[in-house]
Amino acid sequence: MEHVDHGHAHExxxxxxxxxxxxxxxxxxxxxxxxxAVGEVLGMVVGTAAGLHNAATVLVSVALAFVFGYALxxxxxxxxxxxxxxxxxxxxxxxxxxxxxxxxxxNTVMVGVPGxxxxxxxxxxxxxxxxLSLALAFLLTTPVNRWMIGRGKxxxxxxxxx
Numbered sequence: 001m002e003h004v005d006h007g008h009a010h011e012x013x014x015x016x017x018x019x020x021x022x023x024x025x026x027x028x029x030x031x032x033x034x035x036x037a038v039g040e041v042l043g044m045v046v047g048t049a050a051g052l053h054n055a056a057t058v059l060v061s062v063a064l065a066f067v068f069g070y071a072l073x074x075x076x077x078x079x080x081x082x083x084x085x086x087x088x089x090x091x092x093x094x095x096x097x098x099x100x101x102x103x104x105x106x107n108t109v110m111v112g113v114p115g116x117x118x119x120x121x122x123x124x125x126x127x128x129x130x131x132l133s134l135a136l137a138f139l140l141t142t143p144v145n146r147w148m149i150g151r152g153k154x155x156x157x158x159x160x161x162x
Contacts, residue, residue, distance in 0.1 A: 025146030028155035032098040032145070033138050035072030039064030040106055044130060045121060054117040058110070062103045069099045073158060080161040094157045101144050102137040109133035 043064040047057025073091040082090065109132060110116050116129035148154030 020146050020150035022142070022146060025142050025149060028145045028149060029098065029138055029142045031072070031155065032069060032095055032141070033102060033134065035069035035095075036065045036099050036102045036137070037134050038072075039066065039068035040103070040134065041130060042068075044110070044126075048117075048119075048121055048126065054111065057117065058107050061107065065103050066099055069095050077158065077161045082161060090157055090161065093153070094155055097148065098141055098145055098154060101141045105137040105140050106130075106133035109136055 040061050043061025044057060046052075047060050052060065070088070070091045073095050074087045077087040077090050078084065110129055113125070113129040113132075116125055119126035119129075145154055149156040
């Protein structure tokens with residue numbers, strides 16, 4: 001079935017992700033990654049600069065990734081005129097699984113690369129590991145978003161407000 005919202009055509013075949021293009025999934029993932037990465041990088045920088053334990057740094061990064069991820073989505077939804085409470089519900093429905101998968105992947109990489117979490121902000125190992133973790137999060141979350149969008153979930157929920 002073809003669904004048209006504000007000039008954007010989206011095909012949704014419930015139960016079959018083939019109806020969702022990889023381009024649409026990549027765009028949704030990139031949108032999610034933008035907010036997620038801001039929070040993730042900020043959390044890693046703050047935790048590293050403050051000398052926090054690795055677990056505390058990861059917790060700060062995850063919390064900020066969710067905050068910035070939801071905030072980026074809500075910004076567009078609020079601009080479309082939705083009340084704050086409804087906008088928050090839409091953002092939670094649209095981004096929770098995507099952000100959770102990204103955070104699992106990028107923090108697993110950061111913790112898994114020997115020395116990355118203990119490297120200082122001036123150390124290339126810290127930054128290369130962080131970029132690698134975000135790139136892998138993008139690559140591995142795109143199929144998840146394609147699957148969700150194909151079922152009318154995830155970022156598909158937000159399209160009505162663009």
